[in-house]
Amino acid sequence: MGVFDLTRECVRQIKPYSPGRSAPDAVKLASNENPYGPSPRAVEAMRDALEDVRLYPDMQCTRLTEALAAHWELPPENVLVGRGSDEIIHMLGLAFLSPGDEVIMPGLPFALYPFTALIMDCRQVVVPLVDFRQNLAAMAAAVTERTKIMFVCSPHNPTGSIARRDEVAQLMEALPEHVILVMDEAYYEYVDDPEYPDMREYIRQGRNVICLRTFSKIYALAGLRLGYGLAPREIIDACRLVREPFNVGLLSEIAGLASLADPEQVARTKQRNQEAKEYLCREFDRLGLSYVPSHANFIFVDTGVPSPELYERLLKRGFTVRTGDIWGTPNHIRVTTGTPEQNRGFIRALEAALRE
């Protein structure tokens, strides 16, 4: 018997997470990062605080919690800061999921949803997408007595589609009290659509919902690991019970605070992302490739070619993307928007790779 045999049965079913790959000298358009980098104010604030890292951080992350509360016009008890939104998902699993519970998630799920269900020994209920959009009515219909958590991802990674306000309203009406809706809004700040719902309405009503946000995407702080959840007090309190002490690093809190105080950085990135998407979509049209209209900073494209093969051809030409085979859509790739120069280079590489 090896040590691996001593692990919990559910642990043996876990496949290691495969991150978006980077390669030396290649432009990485594989992890939905922001090519323009963080707010200069965040960088400066961290530089000024470097010597303070001998100290443990404030365990309650008080200043950032209060700043986020003021930013979103919610009381601080409705805010939970974590080491990336990944950690908040993990806390939700630890706090709420018992073995045998059911976790509902959309088709082509973000990897942390099945991962959390697996490590908590729960059943995954994957509800297929329809035309690359989440089918919230079918997700509501999939609820049973054993359902504990439902993940909705909006914008949905990897397709970039959103759940509309009316769809979310119907879902909220249908959800029984024993189900917690986790509305993953990692790409929230990129969305520009009047039909995108404001989940604070439900949080203020005390409904069983938590919305997840992150500093990894538009704020360009992925390397620091900083995210947060907005939810009614009871959900936040339950997560706090299972949270590790000092989970958020001192520099992360400082960078988050400075980033929040720099709305121009967000507006600038959003504008550049919009232009990048318009350029890329025009080029995909010209190449006759179909894609899903995206509300985020990435585009899900059907290249008509097996994506692992296309990946290698693009890599040779200096670009990495995410291959669709991991979601069971083998001919798709997910490409993150880059700078204008990176996008032009990517299209040249893609054209050549498709001809190869």
Ligand SMILES: Cc1ncc(COP(=O)(O)O)c(C=O)c1O
């Ligand atoms: C949909 C979605 N949720 C959550 C995350 C995790 O973000 P964080 O870096 O805050 O853990 C990501 C990151 O790729 C994501 O795409």
